[in-house]
Amino acid sequence: MSETERYPDLGQVVQILQGREAGQYAxxxxxxxxxxxxxxxxxxxxYDRPKKKNVNHIVCMDFISPEVQKSLLETGRVTNGKLRYAITKFVNEILADLKKGDQLDGERRCN
Structure with missing residues (x-):
């Protein structure tokens, strides 16, 4: 497995597996x-108070927000509104499709 497959990218949606926020997306x-x-x-x-998380405790979703990634790469930061928008878009579009019977093959451990 290559390094890029194992490690999450900037702007990538992940599901938290361990801790108080387990089951939530970030x-x-x-x-x-x-x-x-x-x-x-x-x-x-x-954004100003992010959670430090071990990559073994998250699942990488097959969705990278282009808006968030572009903002992080260009300015080094991103607005909380953009983060909320990206997660809402992911939940509404990607997860809604999955509930229609598709398998979640875009889910994998990040490590």
């Missing part, structure tokens, strides 16, 4: 090292 806003990323959702976890 977006990768920074890569700290080979084991940790910073996550934010724009609501409970604002």
């Amino acid at each position: 977006i990768v806003i920074e890569k700290l090292d080979s084991r940790f990323v910073l996550l934010a959702d724009g609501e409970k976890r604002k």
Whole structure:
């Protein structure tokens, strides 16, 4: 497996598996090292107070928000509204399609 397959990208939606926020979705806003990323959702976890999370405790979803990724790469930050929008778009479009009977083949462990 290559490094890019194992490690989440900036702007990628992930599902949290462990901890208080288990089952919730967040977006990768920074890569700290080979084991940790910073996550934010724009609501409970604002951009200014992201959650440090072990990549073993998240599942990478097959969805990267182009708006969030572009903002992070260009300015180094992103608005909480953009984070909320990206997660809402993911939940409404991607998960709605999955509930229609599709299998979630875009889900994989990040490590």
